[in-house]
Amino acid sequence: MYIKNILLENFRNYEKEQIDLNKNINIIYGNNAQGKTNIIESIFLCAYGKSFRAKKDRELIKFEQDSARVEIKYKKIDREGSIKAEIKDKKTFYLNGIKQNKISDIIGKINIVIFTPDDIEIIKDGPQRRRRFLDMMISSLRPNYIHLLNNYNKILEERNNYLRQIKLENKKEDLLDIWDTQLSEYSYKIYEYRKYFINKFSEKIEDIHNLITKSGKEDIKIRYISNSKDKKSFLENLKKSRPMDIKRGFTATGIHRDDFMIYINNRQASIFGSQGQQRTVVLTLKLCELEIVKEELGDSPILLLDDFMSELDEKRRESFLENINENQVIITCTDKINIEKNKIETYFVENGICRKVKEQN
Numbered sequence: 001m002y003i004k005n006i007l008l009e010n011f012r013n014y015e016k017e018q019i020d021l022n023k024n025i026n027i028i029y030g031n032n033a034q035g036k037t038n039i040i041e042s043i044f045l046c047a048y049g050k051s052f053r054a055k056k057d058r059e060l061i062k063f064e065q066d067s068a069r070v071e072i073k074y075k076k077i078d079r080e081g082s083i084k085a086e087i088k089d090k091k092t093f094y095l096n097g098i099k100q101n102k103i104s105d106i107i108g109k110i111n112i113v114i115f116t117p118d119d120i121e122i123i124k125d126g127p128q129r130r131r132r133f134l135d136m137m138i139s140s141l142r143p144n145y146i147h148l149l150n151n152y153n154k155i156l157e158e159r160n161n162y163l164r165q166i167k168l169e170n171k172k173e174d175l176l177d178i179w180d181t182q183l184s185e186y187s188y189k190i191y192e193y194r195k196y197f198i199n200k201f202s203e204k205i206e207d208i209h210n211l212i213t214k215s216g217k218e219d220i221k222i223r224y225i226s227n228s229k230d231k232k233s234f235l236e237n238l239k240k241s242r243p244m245d246i247k248r249g250f251t252a253t254g255i256h257r258d259d260f261m262i263y264i265n266n267r268q269a270s271i272f273g274s275q276g277q278q279r280t281v282v283l284t285l286k287l288c289e290l291e292i293v294k295e296e297l298g299d300s301p302i303l304l305l306d307d308f309m310s311e312l313d314e315k316r317r318e319s320f321l322e323n324i325n326e327n328q329v330i331i332t333c334t335d336k337i338n339i340e341k342n343k344i345e346t347y348f349v350e351n352g353i354c355r356k357v358k359e360q361n
C-alpha cells in the first residue's frame, strides 16, 4: 500500500500543509527542529490512533490553536481510502469520511513499519518495551487482539483493586475465583496469538540476520517467555500466587509479564551483545516484522525511517534499501542523502513548511 498525500492543519508546527508523496522512496530532509518527525508522527497517529511520543493529545495541536487535523489518503491493492484525525478536547477519527466510534476501529487500515533510533530500546529496555513492540504489530494485523488485550487489562485492574480490598478491608477471598477464571481465559487466547507471531519471527530471523550481517557466523534465535502454556496452568499459577498477590496488592503472574529474548550464539543479546550487534538485531527484528506484515496482508506495508538512515553508512544504506523494493519508504534525515535508486522524491522541511526539491521520473 502507499500514502498518496497527507494534509496537516494546525498539527505541531504545521499551519496548513499538503504533502503529496511518491509511491516509492520519499526523502524528507532539513535541519533539527523543523518538522520532519512531526510528519512521521502524523502518519503514525492515523495508523495507530495515537502518537508514539506525545503524552497528551493536546501536544499535537499547534501552539495557540484549539484544534488540529490530519488527513491521509492512501491506496491499497484493491481500494483507496482515507483516515482523518481531529484533535480538539477529544480525539475523533473518520474512515472514508465516516466517524468511527472506537479508536481501535481505524487500527490496521494504514499499515506501517517504523524504524527510529529509539528502537534500540526494544533490546536494551525491559520486557514492557518488547511487549509493546509485539502487541502493536499483532494489533495492526488482528483487530480481535486489541479487544482481548483491553479486556484482559480491565479485568486485571479489577483483580488488583480487589486484592487491595482483601488486604485492607478483609473482603472475602473467594470472589477472586471469578476474575481468575476470566483472566486465564483471556491469557490463553493472547498467549496463542503471541506464540503464533513469535514463531513467525523464529522462521525468518536467521535468514534475515544473515542477509544484514552478510556473515552467517552469528547464530540468532528468538524465544517467547511466558510462565504458562495452557489454560489450566494460567489458572493454576494465579491460584498459586494468590497469597503473595494479596500481600503485595497486585497480580504477579500472567501474560502482562510476558517477554521474548534474542540469543546470539546462545547468549542473550541484551546482556552480551555489543552496541553494533544490538543495533543489527533491531534491524533484523524490524525487517522480520516487514516480512510478516507483508505475508499476512498480501500487500507491502509503508516503511517509515525516522532519522534512521543517519545511523547506517552508505554501503549498509544501499544494502538495506536493496531488500525493500516494493514498499513505499518515507525517510527523514538532516543531510540530503543520495540513494542510487529510481523513483525518488526529495522534500526540504523548514519551519513547518515542506516542499518538493526536484522531480525525478
Ligand SMILES: Nc1ncnc2c1ncn2[C@@H]1O[C@H](COP(=O)(O)OP(=O)(O)OP(=O)(O)O)[C@@H](O)[C@H]1O
Pocket (backbone or CB within 6 Å): 011, 012, 013, 014, 030, 031, 032, 033, 034, 035, 036, 037, 038, 039, 059, 060, 061, 062, 063, 307, 334
Ligand atoms: N504543538 C506544537 N506547536 C507548534 N510547534 C510545535 C509543537 N510541538 C512541537 N513543535 C515544534 O516542532 C519542532 C520539532 O519538530 P520535529 O520533532 O518534527 O523536528 P525534526 O525536524 O524531526 O528535528 P530533529 O532533526 O531534531 O529530529 C520544534 O521546533 C518544536 O518547537
Ligand SMILES: [Mg+2]
Pocket (backbone or CB within 6 Å): 036, 037, 038, 307
Ligand atoms: Mg526528528
